[in-house]
Amino acid sequence: MKMGEYLMKSLLMIVFIGFVAGAGLAILINNIPALDNMIPDQWETIIIATLVGSIIGLFTILNANKTDNKS
Numbered sequence: 001m002k003m004g005e006y007l008m009k010s011l012l013m014i015v016f017i018g019f020v021a022g023a024g025l026a027i028l029i030n031n032i033p034a035l036d037n038m039i040p041d042q043w044e045t046i047i048i049a050t051l052v053g054s055i056i057g058l059f060t061i062l063n064a065n066k067t068d069n070k071s
Contacts, residue, residue, distance in 0.1 A: 014057040022046070022053030 026049040 010061050013061055014054060017057030017060055018050060018054030020053070021056045022050030025049035025052055 026046045029049060
């Protein structure tokens with residue numbers, strides 16, 4: 001596989017995993033009153049959750065790449 005093609009697939013996976021995890025975290029934060037009161041704006045919550053989700057997605061991909069290289 002070409003490097004560019006590999007990077008594109010990795011980026012798509014990071015965005016997808018990040019979006020799913022971010023959406024889940026946003027729903028979770030909005031359902032917990034204490035956390036919802038700390039974060040005033042709903043959009044801010046979604047942005048924070050998406051950033052956290054993207055980091056989770058990035059680490060997931062990095063770990064997947066490590067296991068692929070071992071075999």
